[in-house]
Amino acid sequence: MTAFQDSARLAQGEPAPAPCYHCGLPAEAGISAEVGGGLRHFCCQGCRAVCAAIHDAGLQGFYRRTPEGQLLGPPPEPPKDLALYDLDEIQQEVVTGSADEREVNLLVEGIHCAACVWLIEQGLGGVDGVREARVNLTGRRLRVKWDSTRVRLSALLQRLADLGYAAVPFDPQAAEGSIQRENRRLLYRMAFAGFAAMNLMWISIALYAGADQGEYRGLFHWIGLLIATPTLAYSGWPFYAGAWRGLRRLRLGMDLPIAIGASITYLYSLYVTVGGSGHVYWDTVVNFLFVILVGRYLEAISKRRAVSATQRLLDLQPRVATLRKDGEESIVPIWAVRPGDVMLVRPGETIPADGEVIRGRSRVDESMLTGESTPVARAVGDSVSAGTLNGTGSLEVQVAAVLRDSALGRIVELVESAQASKAPIQCTADRIVPWFVAVTLALAAVTFGFWVRQDAETALMAATSVLIITCPCAFGLATPMAIAVASGTGARHGILVKNGAVLETLSSIGHFVFDKTGTITEGRPRVIAVRDVGGEWPLATPAAWSEPRRRQLAVAAALEGHSEHPAARAVVDLAEAAGVRHKALAVDDFAAEPGHGVSARVDGSALVIGTADWLARNGIAVTAGLADEGAGADAGDGTVFCAIDGAAALRFTLRDRPRADAADTIRALRADGIRVTLLTGDRRRVAEAVAAEVGADQVIAEVLPADKDAVIGGLRDAGQRVAMVGDGINDAPALVRADVGIAVGSGTDVSIASADIVLIASELDRVRDAGRLARRTLRVIRQNIGLSITYNVIMVPLAMAALITPLVAAVSMPLSSLAVIGNSARIRGFVDADRPRRSRGGA
Helix, strand or coil: CCHHHHHHHHHCCCCCCCECCCCCCECCCCCEEEECCEEEECCCHHHHHHHHHHHHCCCCHHHHHCCCCCCCCCCCCCCCCHHHHHCHHHHHHHEEECCCEEEEEEEEECCCCHHHHHHHHHHHHCCCCEEEEEEECCCCEEEEEEECCCCCHHHHHHHHHHHCCEEEECCHHHHHHHHHHHHHHHHHHHHHHHHHHHHHHHHHHHHHCCHHHCCCHHHHHHHHHHHHHHHHHHCCHHHHHHHHHHHHCCCCCCCHHHHHHHHHHHHHHHHHHCCCCCCCCHHHHHHHHHHHHHHHHHHHHHHHHHCCHHHHHHHCCCCEEEEEECCEEEEEEHHHCCCCCEEEECCCCECCCEEEEEEECEEEECHHHHCECCCEEECCCCEECCCCEECCCCEEEEEEECHHHCHHHHHHHHHHHHHHCCCHHHHHHHHHHHHHHHHHHHHHHHHHHHHCCCCHHHHHHHHHHHHHHCCHHHHHHHHHHHHHHHHHHHHHCCEEECCHHHHHHHCCCCEEEEEHHHHHECCCCEEEEEEECCEECCCCCHHHCCHHHHHHHHHHHHHHCCCCCHHHHHHHHHHHHCCCCCCCCCEEEEEEECCCEEEEEECCEEEEEECHHHHHHCCCCCCHHHHHHHHCCCCCCEEEEEEECCEEEEEEEEECCECCCHHHHHHHHHHCCCEEEEECCCCHHHHHHHHHHHCCCEEECCCCHHHHHHHHHHHHHCCCCEEEEECCHHHHHHHHHCCEEEEECCCCHHHHHHCCEEECCCCCHHHHHHHHHHHHHHHHHHHHHHHHHHHHHHHHHHHHCCCCCHHHHHHHHHHHHHHHHHHHHHHHHCCCCCCCCCCECCC
8 A cells, every 4th residue: 555545545534554563564454463462463464474483483673673664565475396496406506515514695585674684694593504694785695504414495495485585596697687677667667657747748738828727727737636646656666665765774865855856846736736826746746757767767777788797798608508428419408417427519609518628629719718819729638618619610528617616607706796895985985875865955955945935836846956956876876887897897808806895906006916937927837958967868859868767757757746836747748748657656655845845755766856955854965966057057947856765866957938928017017107026936046037037126036835925914014005916826825915916817726716806817918907997997986976076066056046947957867877877888998999909809
C-alpha cells in the first residue's frame, strides 16, 4: 500500500493500519502471532515466519539494532532447488577451498542496513560448522567459510531464507543480469513518466490558453491530479526509496532533495486543485520526473559501458568445450570440464580452459592476456589460456584449470575487486556528500523564505529549482567512475589493479626498485662457458666431451632440476641440449639456501652447487684455476660452482641479457623524475654492469632474499614512497613491504598474490604505463570534482535568483553527471598517441 493510499484513507476518516512488526509496512488483517511475549501483527506470512525464526534463534537483538521507523520490506523469495547447490559440479564454479573447508561468496537480496549485517553474521555464526561469515553491506555480498563435512551449503542458504534473505552464489554474469533488470525497470518508469508528460501537455496547453479562467478549470485540474498521482507514485518511487534509505541510516542521500522538490510541488498543486487559489504545476511534477529519469537512464547506460571491462572479459569465456575421450568427441558445458580432460580446439575457436598442448601446432591470438595482437606459435608442451583465440591449426589440449581457477577467471576476479574498492580520496568525497545535501536543503529554505514575501508561487518554483539543480550525484560519481574505468582500461592493456587505493598511491611514487633477475633481465640465463680442473669445455662440440665430463654434468643437472632458480634452469638446459641424460638419477637429501645454493646426494655422490661462499660454508675450497678464471670473466657474467664429493669440480659461466625494453622503460621513468634502483642478490660487479647497461640510478647488490624486505623498509623509513617490481618467490616480502608492489606476469603465484598490481605480460613498459594510468586517474578524479563544484557554483545562484524553472533544472542536473562519466571515459585513451607501441588487442 502506498503513502498516497494511506493519506486517502486518513482523509476519509478510516484508521491507519497497524504496521508490520517485522518490516514496518501496513499489516494485513488476520496475520498475527504470539512472538516475543506479545501479539504481533504482520503484513504477510513471510514476515511472520521470519520473525518467529529470529526469536527462536535468540536473535531478537536485531529489532533493537534496527532504527525506529525502519522500513525493511517483506522478505524476498528464497531461491528454488537449494539442494542443487550441494552438487560438486555446481560448487566447483563458485566455491573455493579444500574438500572439507570451503569458502563461497554469496549475493544476498534483502540486506538494508547495519542491523541486517548483524543478523546475518550472528545467525550464520551460530550454525555448527560455519567458521566465518562476513557481510559487505555496500556490495550486498556475504563471504562464508564452512566445514562441508558438518553442514551443507543448501542448509546455509535455507538458514538465510529463514532469517528473511534470499542468497545465491555470486556469479558476475548473474550480477550483470541484475544490472540489466534494474536498467529495464528504470526504463519502464521513464516510459510511464514520458507517457504521462505527453498527456499532461494537452492539459497544460488548455490551461495556458485560458481554460484556467473558465468553467472547466476544476475539471482540468482534477484530470492533472489523476495523471500526476500515479506518475509520482510509480516513476518517483526510486527517489523516495533512496531518500528513505538515507534517512533511516541518518544520512542525507542524493535522492532527498529531488523527493522533497517533487513532494512540495505536488502538495501545492493538490492544495490549488481542492479549492485554493493559484496555478497548478502537475506538468512540472511529471516533466521533471521524466527528465531526471532520462538522465538517470543515460547515466546507467554510460556507466555500464564505461565499466563493462568485466563483462567483455566474461564474454571471452566459451560456454561449451569439445572433449575427446576414447577416440570419441562430445560437446559439454564448460562447468562439466575437469582438469586432466583432453579438449579439441578447432581452427578459429576460442580456447575454453587453461591447459597444455599435447598434440597439434597452431598460432594463438593472446591479445586479451598480453595486449600483443601478433599471434604466437603454440606446439606440444606449450601452455594455452582460456579466452585466447586459436588460429589455423587444430590443437588437443590437456586441461589444467577451468573457470575461476583459470588465468581469465583470476583476471575477472581482480578487475571486479578493484572496481568495488574505494580510494582514500573517495572516502573523503563520501563524507562530504551528506554535508553537500544539507547545504542544498538550507539554500532551498533560504530561497523560499526570501521569495515568499513577494510571491508564494515564485518562492515555490525557485526553492524547487534549487533542490533539483544541485547535483551531489556528480560529486559522488567523481571517484568511483574514474577508478572503475581505470581498472577496466588497465586490464585491457595488461595491467591488473587489485584495488582503487593503489592508483592513488602509485600516482605519488617517486622511487622504483626493480629486482634484477627475471625482471630487468630476461630471467633465462644461459651457460656460455664450462670449466673444470682440466680446462675449458668445447661447448660447440658436446660430442667431443669425455665420459667423466658427461657424468659430472649429468649429476649437476639432476640436482639443479629440483631448484626453481633461473641459473639452475640454465644448467639443465645445457645438459638437455648436449643430450646428457640426467632425469633418471636419484636425488636424496635435497636442501636449498636462497641466495647461496643447493646441495644433495645424487646417485651416491655428494653435490654442492652455488656461490664460492656457499662452497666455503660447506667446507669446500674453490681451486685456484677455477677461481682465477672466474675473476677474469666479463663484468656482466655470473658464475656457479659445483663441488662433487667434497672437491670443487666445475665452474659454469652464465650470462643473462637485459630485456629489450628495460633501458627504454628506465629512461622513461627517470625522465618523469622517478629514481630507479636495481636490487639483487647477485655479485656487485654483475649488478653494476647490468645497471650501467639499462641506466639505473643506484645498485643494491648481494642482498639475501630475506633482506630484500628490510631494504624496502629502510627506504620507506627514510621518507621515500617506494614501488617494488619483482617476479620471484624471494620478492614476495618486499612486494608486500613496498607502498606499491608490482609483479610481472611471468612471475610465481606467490609474488602475484603479494603484489598490488600484476602485469599480465612480462613487458617492462607496462610499469611506466601503470604509473601514467594512476596519475591520469587521479587527475581525472580531481577534474570530476572540479566539474561538479563548478556546475553547482554557477547554477545554484541562478536557481536562487528564480532565473531557472524546475524543468530547466531537471534538464541541467543530469548533464553534470554525464559530464563526469564522459570525462572518466577519457582514461581509456591513456596510452600516448605519439609513443610507439605494439598494436593492442585485448578484452
